[in-house]
Amino acid sequence: MKNKIHKYDFLIIGAGLIGAIAALALVKKKFKVLVLDKKVELPNDDRTLAVNANSIDFLKQLGIWNKLKSQPQPIDKIIIEDNINEKPLIFENDDESMGNVILNKEMSKVVRQKLVNLKILKIETNIDISKILPDKFILIDNKNYIFKKVIISIGKNIVSNLNHKTITFDQKHQSYVGFFKHSKDHNNTAYEFFTQKGPLAVLPAPSGNKKKSTFIYSSKEDTDKYQIQKLINKKIINTHGKLIFDQSISKFPIIPHLIKYNNNFLYIGDSLKSIHPVAGQGWNLGIKDIQTLCKLLDQYSLDEKNINSFYYSRRIVESSIFLGFTSILNFFYEGKNQLNKEIVKAGFTILRKVKFLRDVFIKQAMGRINLTD
Numbered sequence: 069m070k071n072k073i074h075k076y077d078f079l080i081i082g083a084g085l086i087g088a089i090a091a092l093a094l095v096k097k098k099f100k101v102l103v104l105d106k107k108v109e110l111p112n113d114d115r116t117l118a119v120n121a122n123s124i125d126f127l128k129q130l131g132i133w134n135k136l137k138s139q140p141q142p143i144d145k146i147i148i149e150d151n152i153n154e155k156p157l158i159f160e161n162d163d164e165s166m167g168n169v170i171l172n173k174e175m176s177k178v179v180r181q182k183l184v185n186l187k188i189l190k191i192e193t194n195i196d197i198s199k200i201l202p203d204k205f206i207l208i209d210n211k212n213y214i215f216k217k218v219i220i221s222i223g224k225n226i227v228s229n230l231n232h233k234t235i236t237f238d239q240k241h242q243s244y245v246g247f248f249k250h251s252k253d254h255n256n257t258a259y260e261f262f263t264q265k266g267p268l269a270v271l272p273a274p275s276g277n278k279k280k281s282t283f284i285y286s287s288k289e290d291t292d293k294y295q296i297q298k299l300i301n302k303k304i305i306n307t308h309g310k311l312i313f314d315q316s317i318s319k320f321p322i323i324p325h326l327i328k329y330n331n332n333f334l335y336i337g338d339s340l341k342s343i344h345p346v347a348g349q350g351w352n353l354g355i356k357d358i359q360t361l362c363k364l365l366d367q368y369s370l371d372e373k374n375i376n377s378f379y380y381s382r383r384i385v386e387s388s389i390f391l392g393f394t395s396i397l398n399f400f401y402e403g404k405n406q407l408n409k410e411i412v413k414a415g416f417t418i419l420r421k422v423k424f425l426r427d428v429f430i431k432q433a434m435g436r437i438n439l440t441d
């Protein structure tokens with residue numbers, strides 16, 4: 069049987085939180101899918117994800133949401149403060165929670181198990197992606213495969229791994245992530261503090277008693293856990309009470325980028341674009357990549373030769389808007405000159421006064437606005 073050719077609709081390279089979910093969505097649509105990942109073990113990812121309302125609906129359809137047992141925490145209110153404006157900016161939504169905070173680790177485990185059960189995951193430690201092309205023979209495990217479409221979902225490694233063209237917006241930020249317990253309820257409120265050295269987000273973390281939170285602090289300046297803890301204490305002692313921090317803090321490099329169009333591949337998740345975590349939207353946009361691809365597959369046959377370009381043109385607008393918005397936001401807050409401060413002040417004032425604009429912001433963050441479909 070050595071010469072047998074295994075014919076598939078999709079090859080997905082990268083079984084992270086986006087590649088794996090894309091595979092489940094495509095299998096649900098009855099496509100034949102194979103997923104490759106280079107790592108045997110799941111990453112020890114100590115982060116949380118603020119999953120927006122649109123992504124929750126999608127996870128429910130795929131039977132993933134109901135498998136998360138560690139109590140996702142709804143976000144009912146977002147308070148934004150900075151050192152330029154006297155009053156905070158407050159976002160609230162009456163109809164439904166703006167999102168829910170979950171543990172990355174837990175969702176990774178759930179989706180990975182589904183791939184294993186479906187027998188569609190292969191761990192290949194030596195894949196040379198540069199040799200893989202759609203509609204060409206590929207030797208995997210001594211077997212011959214041919215795939216109609218190749219999806220790249222290897223995360224932001226795309227920048228260093230391959231010769232695929234990208235535009236990078238490297239602001240040299242690192243993100244520091246950790247957890248703490250507190251004596252008062254978090255009241256399902258998320259906070260974003262724009263400090264002079266970088267943004268600090270404090271979000272409710274999965275727990276049974278509403279007395280656990282997580283933080284994401286991003287800065288280009290070197291710092292340590294004691295400085296970060298001091299900053300958090302200063303910002304939320306009044307709302308959260310006495311704080312007890314977990315010992316460990318994880319550090320993540322931030323390299324915002326956008327890939328240029330390449331006719332051979334469909335890029336999804338952080339491989340298409342990676343944005344600064346200040347808006348907590350990177351993964352949610354990855355879910356929209358999958359949804360867009362699924363919608364296109366409802367409209368066109370897989371043999372339609374323009375499908376890659378249709379997909380790219382539908383995802384590029386929103387990806388660029390988020391990449392631009394998050395990069396500019398940090399740029400304005402980091403700039404020390406008066407003009408930057410005036411621009412921030414004007415933006416804050418307009419958003420505080422105009423409810424319609426605030427509502428558009430909220431709906432966009434919840435994934436309830438489709439810019440291109």
Ligand SMILES: Cc1cc2nc3c(=O)[nH]c(=O)nc-3n(C[C@H](O)[C@H](O)[C@H](O)COP(=O)(O)OP(=O)(O)OC[C@H]3O[C@@H](n4cnc5c(N)ncnc54)[C@H](O)[C@@H]3O)c2cc1C
Nearest residue numbers: 082084085086106117118222223337338348349350351352
């Ligand atoms: C601190 C921080 C907080 C964040 N918080 C949020 C949030 O609250 N909400 C939100 O929406 N987003 C958030 N994000 C963004 C989110 O984490 C990412 O967008 C998301 O994890 C990207 O998933 P992915 O599957 O595209 O990439 P990854 O999770 O990086 O997965 C890539 C996969 O590809 C595999 N791989 C890599 N190279 C190869 C190769 N050559 N061959 C085969 N396999 C390969 C890897 O092993 C891995 O399994 C945050 C990001 C950071 C840094």
